[in-house]
Amino acid sequence: xxxxxxxxxxxxxxxxxxxxxxxxxxxxxxxxxxxxxxxxxxxxxxxxxxxxxxxxxxxxxxxxxxxxxxxxxxxxxxxxxxxxxxxxxxxxxxxxxxxxxxxxxxxxxxxxxxxxxxxxxxxxxxxxxxxxxxxxxxxxxxxxxxxxxxxxxxxxxxx
Amino acid sequence: xxxxxxxxxxxxxxxxxxxxxxxxxxxxxxxxxxxxxxxxxxxxxxxxxxxxxxxxxxxxxxxxxxxxxxxxxxxxxxxxxxxxxxxxxxxxxxxxxxxxxxxxxxxxxxxxxxxxxxxxxxxxxxxxxxxxxxxx
Numbered sequence: 001x002x003x004x005x006x007x008x009x010x011x012x013x014x015x016x017x018x019x020x021x022x023x024x025x026x027x028x029x030x031x032x033x034x035x036x037x038x039x040x041x042x043x044x045x046x047x048x049x050x051x052x053x054x055x056x057x058x059x060x061x062x063x064x065x066x067x068x069x070x071x072x073x074x075x076x077x078x079x080x081x082x083x084x085x086x087x088x089x090x091x092x093x094x095x096x097x098x099x100x101x102x103x104x105x106x107x108x109x110x111x112x113x114x115x116x117x118x119x120x121x122x123x124x125x126x127x128x129x130x131x132x133x134x135x136x137x138x139x140x141x142x143x144x145x146x147x148x149x150x151x152x153x154x155x156x157x158x159x
Numbered sequence: 160x161x162x163x164x165x166x167x168x169x170x171x172x173x174x175x176x177x178x179x180x181x182x183x184x185x186x187x188x189x190x191x192x193x194x195x196x197x198x199x200x201x202x203x204x205x206x207x208x209x210x211x212x213x214x215x216x217x218x219x220x221x222x223x224x225x226x227x228x229x230x231x232x233x234x235x236x237x238x239x240x241x242x243x244x245x246x247x248x249x250x251x252x253x254x255x256x257x258x259x260x261x262x263x264x265x266x267x268x269x270x271x272x273x274x275x276x277x278x279x280x281x282x283x284x285x286x287x288x289x290x291x292x293x294x295x
Contacts, residue, residue, distance in 0.1 A: 006195045013200045025212035069245045
């Protein structure tokens with residue numbers, strides 16, 4: 001009976017973890033974790049301290065600390081500025097889930113855009129094109145775009 | 160950090176539940192008591208969804224990519240490590256080999272300094288767990 005109860009508890013705990021992994025919050029936090037770790041690696045690679053990065057971005061050191069903690073919600077403008085300051089390349093890609101499998105199958109680096117979506121759908125890699133694109137869509141606010149083109153010192157870096 | 164590879168004994172496996180992560184390089188376990196009570200599970204259940212997500216992301220990334228590039232994990236005392244989220248959640252863990260991490264328990268941050276009683280508790284749990292390996 002004890003063993004049965006333990007198995008039931010373990011299953012319930014594992015189900016909770018699976019539910020967390022499927023949630024929006026998990027994906028969102030995962031992107032934040034990913035980008036902050038990449039920034040930290042780029043800073044280390046370029047031997048740039050928090051203070052130096054802050055000076056390059058005309059921002060305070062505390063803002064950089066907040067950024068590396070993942071406390072800020074990154075705007076595209078922030079990411080472009082960071083990438084330039086760290087002399088790195090920024091790439092944002094939206095592609096169907098399971099695209100690597102399609103590329104491997106076709107022995108090509110990638111399908112033409114339209115074919116890739118269709119191929120993934122046929123293979124059952126994605127169920128619904130529209131729901132997928134909705135999940136990954138990036139919305140740019142007018143203000144944040146305007147911010148990106150404003151004079152550097154007056155930029156509002158905190159998102 | 161211990162370098163040698165250690166295999167968990169049957170008793171240790173009974174007292175620790177593995178957190179399954181796809182493509183994991185490091186095995187992460189959570190401790191549970193003899194009666195099956197798991198402090199980690201109870202702690203996670205009580206947290207808000209945001210904290211739950213933050214913890215799970217950190218754990219999954221440590222499992223997949225190791226501890227070297229993770230700024231959320233730091234050593235605090237006597238091989239007890241602390242996994243922190245920016246929301247103020249702290250998990251206490253220890254390593255029994257460079258491939259196995261055991262999470263002891265968790266707490267939410269009250270003050271900036273971690274209470275020594277929590278660290279002492281993690282040390283005691285670690286010693287108890289290690290002694291299970293020696294007994295067999």
